[in-house]
Amino acid sequence: MPKEREQNIWKPRYECMDPEELRQLQLERLQATLNRVFKNVSFYRRKFKEIGFVPEEDLTDIDDIKRLPFTSSEDVSNCYPYEMFAVPLREVVRIHSSSGTMTNPRVVGYTKQDLKTWSELVARILTAAGVTAEDVIQVTFGYGLLTGGLGIHYGAELLGASVLPTSTGRTERQIKIMKDFRTTVLVSTPSYALVIADRMEQIGIDAKTLSLKYVVCAGEPWTEEMRREIEERLFVVATDNYGVSEVIGPGVAGECLEQDGMHVQEDHFFAEVVDPLSGKPVDAGKVGELVLTTLTKEAFPVIRYRTGDLCRLIETKCSCGRTFRRISRILGRCDQVVVIKGINIVPERIGDILKKIGGETPPYQLVATRKGHEDQLEIHVAITESLFYDKMREQRTLVDVMRQKVANFIGITPKIKLVELRSLKRDEKGNIIPFIDERQK
Amino acid sequence: MLTVKTVHTYYDGIHALKGVSIHVSEGEIVTLVGANGAGKTTLVHTICGFLKPAKGSIKFNEHQIHLMPPEKIVSLGIALVPEGRQMFSTLSVEVNLEMGAFLYRHDREYIQQMKEKLFDRFPVLRKRKQQLAGTLSGGEQQMLAIARALMSRPRLLILDEPSMGLAPLIVAEIFKILQGLRNEGTTILLIEQNARAALKIADRGYVLETGKVVLEGTGEYLLGHTEVQRAYLGRGTPHIWEA
Numbered sequence: 001m002p003k004e005r006e007q008n009i010w011k012p013r014y015e016c017m018d019p020e021e022l023r024q025l026q027l028e029r030l031q032a033t034l035n036r037v038f039k040n041v042s043f044y045r046r047k048f049k050e051i052g053f054v055p056e057e058d059l060t061d062i063d064d065i066k067r068l069p070f071t072s073s074e075d076v077s078n079c080y081p082y083e084m085f086a087v088p089l090r091e092v093v094r095i096h097s098s099s100g101t102m103t104n105p106r107v108v109g110y111t112k113q114d115l116k117t118w119s120e121l122v123a124r125i126l127t128a129a130g131v132t133a134e135d136v137i138q139v140t141f142g143y144g145l146l147t148g149g150l151g152i153h154y155g156a157e158l159l160g161a162s163v164l165p166t167s168t169g170r171t172e173r174q175i176k177i178m179k180d181f182r183t184t185v186l187v188s189t190p191s192y193a194l195v196i197a198d199r200m201e202q203i204g205i206d207a208k209t210l211s212l213k214y215v216v217c218a219g220e221p222w223t224e225e226m227r228r229e230i231e232e233r234l235f236v237v238a239t240d241n242y243g244v245s246e247v248i249g250p251g252v253a254g255e256c257l258e259q260d261g262m263h264v265q266e267d268h269f270f271a272e273v274v275d276p277l278s279g280k281p282v283d284a285g286k287v288g289e290l291v292l293t294t295l296t297k298e299a300f301p302v303i304r305y306r307t308g309d310l311c312r313l314i315e316t317k318c319s320c321g322r323t324f325r326r327i328s329r330i331l332g333r334c335d336q337v338v339v340i341k342g343i344n345i346v347p348e349r350i351g352d353i354l355k356k357i358g359g360e361t362p363p364y365q366l367v368a369t370r371k372g373h374e375d376q377l378e379i380h381v382a383i384t385e386s387l388f389y390d391k392m393r394e395q396r397t398l399v400d401v402m403r404q405k406v407a408n409f410i411g412i413t414p415k416i417k418l419v420e421l422r423s424l425k426r427d428e429k430g431n432i433i434p435f436i437d438e439r440q441k
Numbered sequence: 442m443l444t445v446k447t448v449h450t451y452y453d454g455i456h457a458l459k460g461v462s463i464h465v466s467e468g469e470i471v472t473l474v475g476a477n478g479a480g481k482t483t484l485v486h487t488i489c490g491f492l493k494p495a496k497g498s499i500k501f502n503e504h505q506i507h508l509m510p511p512e513k514i515v516s517l518g519i520a521l522v523p524e525g526r527q528m529f530s531t532l533s534v535e536v537n538l539e540m541g542a543f544l545y546r547h548d549r550e551y552i553q554q555m556k557e558k559l560f561d562r563f564p565v566l567r568k569r570k571q572q573l574a575g576t577l578s579g580g581e582q583q584m585l586a587i588a589r590a591l592m593s594r595p596r597l598l599i600l601d602e603p604s605m606g607l608a609p610l611i612v613a614e615i616f617k618i619l620q621g622l623r624n625e626g627t628t629i630l631l632i633e634q635n636a637r638a639a640l641k642i643a644d645r646g647y648v649l650e651t652g653k654v655v656l657e658g659t660g661e662y663l664l665g666h667t668e669v670q671r672a673y674l675g676r677g678t679p680h681i682w683e684a
Contacts, residue, residue: 021466024444028462028647028657031447035653054652056459060447060497091667113662296658 008257008320010127011120012157014267015322022323026270027062029295034059037301040086043079044303047071065270065293070279070304073106076246080104085299087111092299097145098245106246108147109299115154117296118248121265122155125254126242128320129216130185130238130261133160136211137185137254141219143167145251146336148219152187155251161185168192171199174292182211190222190230190238195234204285207234218243218250221309221330223352227259240329244307246300247292253327261314261326268296271327273313276334276344287344289334290327308334310346340377341367341412347434350379353405358400363432365424370439377414378407382421442467442628443519443597448497448507450480450487457483459652460497465597470619470629474636474669475649481632482524484545484649485601488630489521490514501597516544520595524602526586530575534566537574537585541592552592558586562618581613583656587618591627598622599630603637614641638666 009015017025029210033195034055037044047069048055058064076084081104085092092109110118141148157164164181166174175196178199185405186193193215215230215238222240230238242262243250252269253262264271273288274281282288290307294300310333314326332346336415339345347366355361363382368375381402399416407413424432443465450458465471473481486492488499490511493519499507506514516603520541529537538556545551560567563584569577574585583603589599600619604612621644623629633639642647643660648669656663663669 024446024462024464027446028464028654031460031462032654032657035655059460111667113666238654296509 003322006124008127010124015124015263015324017267019323022266024061024268026295027059029267030057030062030270030293031055032064032294033295033297033301034303036298037086039304040274041084041301043075043084062270065304066272066281068304070291070306072301072306073246076106076302076305077104082105082109082301084302085109086301087299094150094355096147096149096150096245096249108245111298114248114300116296117156117268118151118251119154121248121251122152122270123159124155124265125241125251125263126152126155126159126161126185126216128256128322129241130214130237131159131161131216131256135158135161135184135213136164136182137161137187138164138181138183139164140168140172140174140186140188142167145245147245151243151249151251152216156187171196172203175200175203175205178212179205179210185214185216186212186234186236187216187218188225189219190217191220193217193230193234193238194226197230210234212236214239216241220354221332223329225352225355242309242327242330244292244309245306246302246305247294248297252292256318256320256322258318258320260318263322263324263326265317266324269372271313271325273311273327274345276310276337277339284315285385287311287331287346290330306334308345310334310337336434338368338437341375343411345377345404345410349409350406353409354379354402356380357401357405363421365426365432366435366437368435368437369426375414375439378417379414380417380419380424382424383418384421442502443630444500444649445484445488446498446500448484448487448499448611450488450492450494452483452492457652458487458494460656461649461652461655462497463647463654465628465630467628468623468626469644470623470642472631472633472636472639472643472646473649474633474639474646474663477634478651479649480652481649482601483652485599485630485632488514488599489519494678512544515593515595518594518596520590520593522586522590522598522600522603524605528577528582528585530573531573533571534574534577534585535570536590537568538566538589540553543588543677544593555592555594559591561650563588579607580614583607583611583615584618587615591622595627597628599632601632602634603631604633604635605658614636636669637664640669647660 037049038055091111093108093112094115096108098106141151143149149167153163153165166177212234213236215236217238218241227238238260239255241254243252249323253264255262270293272291274291276289287310288307290311292305293303310331310430312328332348336346338345351361355365365380367378369378401414427433445463447460447462448458449460467536475481487494490509494507505519539552542552565581566585566588603615616638619629631639640660640663646660646663647654648656
C-alpha cells in the first residue's frame, strides 16, 4: 500500500491506486450512487425506466454505465431549482448556481459531507500544482453563487495554506496585495493572469520582485503558448485544472508539475470521452466531449453529464506516480465543433497552428465545400502586412508549410487560399465567422 | 484481497442480495452494517460458500471462490466466526479449539503450538480448558469462537454479529481483541448490528439496505452520516448503542 503522504501527492492511498482496485471501487461507488438516485430522484428513475434499466439488476460492470442515458445541461436547468437533489433540503448546507445563458440557471446543492469531499479534492489538485501549507494563496475567482471562489478557498484552507480571498477585479489592488502580502500562489483564469502581467508592466512593477511561485489556472480554455507567456512574464510555474459546477466545481481534475494533462480524480468521478454528435465513445486518445459521472456526491449526483467540453483522454502512465488517467487541456466547446470527413475540428485550434507559423494569427476562415461526394476543407487566410510577400515563390512555400502543419494536426489535408481581408465573410457585429459550411448547396 | 462483484443470491426463494459489490484490502477492518434482513448474513454465507450466488463473482486473492465448496475456501485462508457462536457445548473448551484446526488434524505439533499461542492470547480459555463449552459465559464463548477460527491461521477473519447478546463491557473487550488482531496483520470483515461500535474501529464500511449497498465510505464518514445516524445509530440516544 502506498505511503499516506508523499511529496506533492495529497492522498497517495487513492491517487496512486492500483488500476484494478480502482475499477472495483468505482463499481461499488457507482452502484451505491445509482441505487440512491433511482430511489430518490424522479428524473433519473424516469430516464432509467424508459430504457428498462434497474441498477441492482443491470449494473454488472463499470462499463455498463454506457447503457445509461446522458444528462444534459438543459436537463439540469429544467429541474430548476431543486428537482434533481437526491437528499431532502434540510440535509443541504450549501447551494451554488451556475451562470449560463439559458432561461433557468443550473442549481446544485452540497451536503456537509459533499463539502468535505470537495475540499479534499481541491486540496489534492492544489498539492499536485505544487502548493503546500507554507504558501500564501491569492484567489481571484468570484466568491458567490459560482463555485470557483469558495471551491478553491476551502481546499486551500484544508491544505493549510494562508488564503487571501481577494475575489475578482480591481487589478491594481490585486497587484498591491500580491506584493505586500508576499503571495506565492495566484489562482486565476489564464487570461486574467496576463491582464495582471500587463498591468504590472504599465505601472512599473517588476515581476521578479514578487514572491510568486505558481499560478493555478482554470475557468477557460487556454493554449500552451499562453502558459509559456504567463510563466515567462510572471516567473512562475503555471498549471491547468478543470472543474464543472454541475459535477462539483473546481477539483474534478488537475495537472501535476509534469504539465502534461490533468489527472481526473477517478475515485470520485467516472470520466468518458464521447463523440459529441453520435454519443459513442471515441477511439483511444481521440478528441471528444468529456462526460462525467459522480461516484460519491450526495446532494447532487449526476449521471453521465455532458460537459460540452472537448478534450482527449490520456491513458499512459504519468511519471509523477499518480495512477489516475489524465485529460488533455480543454480544446474548446462542443458547439464550436465542425465535422469534415468524419473528423472533429475546432476552428479556433487552426488559428493556433497558423499562429505558430507566422508568429501571429492572421485573419482566417474555414470553409467546408463538397465536390461530388467528397468533402473538402478550405482555409481562407487573409493577406496581411506580415504575410504579404512580393515574391511568388515565398508565398508558395508559406502555403505549403501551412497545409503541411494543419494536415499533421487534424489528419486531413486542407486547401489553403490566400485571400484579401475584406473577402472573409463577417457576422452582423463585424466579426469574422470562423466556419462556413457550403456543403448543403 | 477479497473482491465481491455484483453478487445476486437467493435465500429461501427470496432475492436477498441484489447486485452487491464490496472489497476488503489486506490489513483492513471492513464492516457491513444494516438492519435485520438487509442481507448481511446472506452475504457472509455466500462468501464462505454455504450459499451459491445466482450471478456475480467473488475473488479471494488470485482465486475465484464463488463456486468452491466451503472447506476449500477455508483452506485458502478464510475463517468464519458464525452468528450465535455455534459451540459444541457438550465438549470441552480444548476440544472445541482443536476443531478449528480440522485442516491440520494430522499435524499434532501444529495444533499444540497454535493452542498454546491462543491460550496466551485468551488466558481465560486456558483457565477453563477442561470445562464444557456450554458452561462458559457469553463473552467467554465468543472468545472461544474467535480462538477456534484463528486455529486455522486465517488471512481473512469474518465475524457475524460477535456482539450479539453480550454486555457492553464485554463487547468493548471483544472489539479491542479485533483491533489487536488487525494490528498483527489479520484482515477482518465484521458484520454488526451494533453499528456505532463497529464503525468506530472500522477502516471502511458499507451500509446494506434490502440487499443493496446504498453507502460506502470510511468508518468516520459513515458514523457522521445523517442517514446512518437516523437509521442505525438512533440519533439522540447515543448511550443506548454505545459499547
